[in-house]
Amino acid sequence: MCIIFALGSVILFWSSVITVRPEAVITKWEQNKEEVNQALAITMIARLEQSIAINPLDANSHLLLARYYEALTNSEPNTETNQYTEFAEQSYIIAIKHQPSWDYAWAKLANFYSNQQSLNKINLMHALSKAMLLGPYERESQKVIIPLLFKHWSLIASNKQAKTQATKIIKHTLRYYPHSSLTLSSAKKHQQLTELAPLLTKQWQKNRLNKYLREAAND
Numbered sequence: 701m702c703i704i705f706a707l708g709s710v711i712l713f714w715s716s717v718i719t720v721r722p723e724a725v726i727t728k729w730e731q732n733k734e735e736v737n738q739a740l741a742i743t744m745i746a747r748l749e750q751s752i753a754i755n756p757l758d759a760n761s762h763l764l765l766a767r768y769y770e771a772l773t774n775s776e777p778n779t780e781t782n783q784y785t786e787f788a789e790q791s792y793i794i795a796i797k798h799q800p801s802w803d804y805a806w807a808k809l810a811n812f813y814s815n816q817q818s819l820n821k822i823n824l825m826h827a828l829s830k831a832m833l834l835g836p837y838e839r840e841s842q843k844v845i846i847p848l849l850f851k852h853w854s855l856i857a858s859n860k861q862a863k864t865q866a867t868k869i870i871k872h873t874l875r876y877y878p879h880s881s882l883t884l885s886s887a888k889k890h891q892q893l894t895e896l897a898p899l900l901t902k903q904w905q906k907n908r909l910n911k912y913l914r915e916a917a918n919d
Contacts, residue, residue: 748768765791766788773788870883870896
């Protein structure tokens with residue numbers, strides 16, 4: 701039994717090791733908004749599929765796979781775009797199936813739905829609500845959630861429960877830098893500065909808000 705357990709541990713460890721480089725590559729592309737290297741993406745997908753073959757229950761491998769398919773979907777249009785979109789959605793859903801309480805996975809799925817040309821409001825709000833509920837104060841999830849809150853504020857504001865939760869998250873992010881800066885810039889980008897104004901408590905934030913308002917008035 702000890703030998704079997706040890707062998708199983710080694711296999712799971714190797715499955716995790718395989719995902720290290722794919723995760724580093726896709727994170728770098730996403731953070732720096734770099735152009736997707738399609739050939740490298742295909743290579744990384746093959747590595748992730750190898751990891752999944754070893755450990756099909758690993759939610760992170762499926763999530764990484766979804767991020768790569770989404771990256772390919774958003775790269776220059778080609779005949780496979782629709783197929784990549786379907787693969788991305790399926791992989792996000794599988795990742796969540798294996799780890800239903802993973803707020804970051806829900807946040808990434810909400811972001812995926814937000815970026816679709818044909819917006820499915822029901823799917824978007826379901827994923828976003830789950831992300832807000834499961835990880836309202838998680839830093840990595842907040843990076844994804846905050847821009848979505850302002851981008852879809854009119855949709856969120858129509859749901860009392862969602863608006864209450866969104867407001868709690870915004871108040872929390874305003875306490876800490878750099879998320880407070882992200883909150884302000886996201887509100888500016890999506891023209892929701894007046895909605896944000898009553899929630900500001902720090903003078904530098906109010907000064908930044910007034911600066912953004914002056915810039916908007918001069919545009």
